[in-house]
Amino acid sequence: MSLLRQTFLDAFADYVVPIQLSETQFQTKLKREGIAPEFCVAAYVGDEMAGFILTGLGEWEGKPTAYNAGTGVKPMYRGHRLTEQLYAFLLPKLRESGVEQCLLEVIQDNKPALKSYERTGMRITRSLDCFRSPKQEILFSTDMPDDITLSLASRPDWKVYDTFKDVAPTWQNNSAAIKRSGSECVTLEAVNSFEEVVGVISFFPKLGTVAQLAVDARWRDIGVGSALLREAVQRTEASALLFINIDHTAKEFITFLERRHFKVILRQYEMLMAIV
Structure with missing residues (x-):
């Protein structure tokens, strides 16, 4: 878990809005968003975690749903469409388990992430304010x-x-x-x-x-x-x-x-x- 959290911190340190979570805050996030470890995926370069998708499972609008609680890629590994590769690996596993849809939120100003999700097949359903x-x-x-x-x-x-x-x-x-x-x-x-x-x-x-x-x-x-x-x-x-x-x-x-x-x-x- 410490490796995942550290990769999370590294991936989001230069984000549009930098995210730094303590171990307690990270655990709260995992619990709150229903993270299912067996459906979390990661990409490695040797022993180093280069990127990941945290996946929560539950129901959304009456359908079994996988929620993307965070996609992170370390800065030095960006530009290789890792997010799309991670989804290509994850989606068959979700389908086999009866999941019918994928849900996430993305910062509107994060154009690279938005385009990556659109290429994966995601479509905007609503705008959200924080x-x-x-x-x-x-x-x-x-x-x-x-x-x-x-x-x-x-x-x-x-x-x-x-x-x-x-x-x-x-x-x-x-x-x-x-x-x-x-x-x-x-x-x-x-x-x-x-x-x-x-x-x-x-x-x-x-x-x-x-x-x-x-x-x-x-x-x-x-x-x-x-x-x-x-x-x-x-x-x-x-x-x-x-x-x-x-x-x-x-x-x-x-x-x-x-x-x-x-x-x-x-x-x-x-x-x-x-x-x-």
């Missing part, structure tokens, strides 16, 4: 309504939470990813005086990453979302909060983030490919 704000800069304009209380979700009801969302979350933010993360991800509920859940937030206190924040449409614009966000800030150890891969069409939610001083730090494409 937001960040230092905790001390997040603005809270309203107080929590008097008839709303916040508490840890003892028995999360993901079917109810899903009714609050205007758009579907991405792979690493959906309910399956949150469940896989166990105690590393905290879920809080907003409950009204009739003991109805009207809002939810799921976040990683150590990382500062918010996987989901959603409020029942009937209870918006009265401070429920802000109250959940404020509580997450107070419980988060990291210095900033991040919302990764928010569907660009979620205009109401994006406006909510912008009004609280979150700024776009990255834009990505979600891409999908049928393999059957």
Whole structure:
């Protein structure tokens, strides 16, 4: 595992957005994104790992899916279409195992990677925005309504939470990813005086990453979302909060983030490919 993580760090050190993960953060990523070691592939030059694809397995839109949780190629081995070669090796194994499609996200400005995935057969399905704000800069304009209380979700009801969302979350933010993360991800509920859940937030206190924040449409614009966000800030150890891969069409939610001083730090494409 140390070799894989080191290759990951080497491959992403000069990336459009440099990625440096501690061993703990790397393990959290593997767990959250459902990595299946038997479907992770790598290219070697002698004993040196030159590149890899981390593969997560699960269900996406009702179909068995392989999720690309990271493709990395060390700088000195780029330009040889390693990504395409790795997929050529991986795809038959996925088909034999009943996987029906492949999913990934790619930074919009990373043109070489985008072209490589398109040559493999991937097609863009939607645009995604990533937001960040230092905790001390997040603005809270309203107080929590008097008839709303916040508490840890003892028995999360993901079917109810899903009714609050205007758009579907991405792979690493959906309910399956949150469940896989166990105690590393905290879920809080907003409950009204009739003991109805009207809002939810799921976040990683150590990382500062918010996987989901959603409020029942009937209870918006009265401070429920802000109250959940404020509580997450107070419980988060990291210095900033991040919302990764928010569907660009979620205009109401994006406006909510912008009004609280979150700024776009990255834009990505979600891409999908049928393999059957």
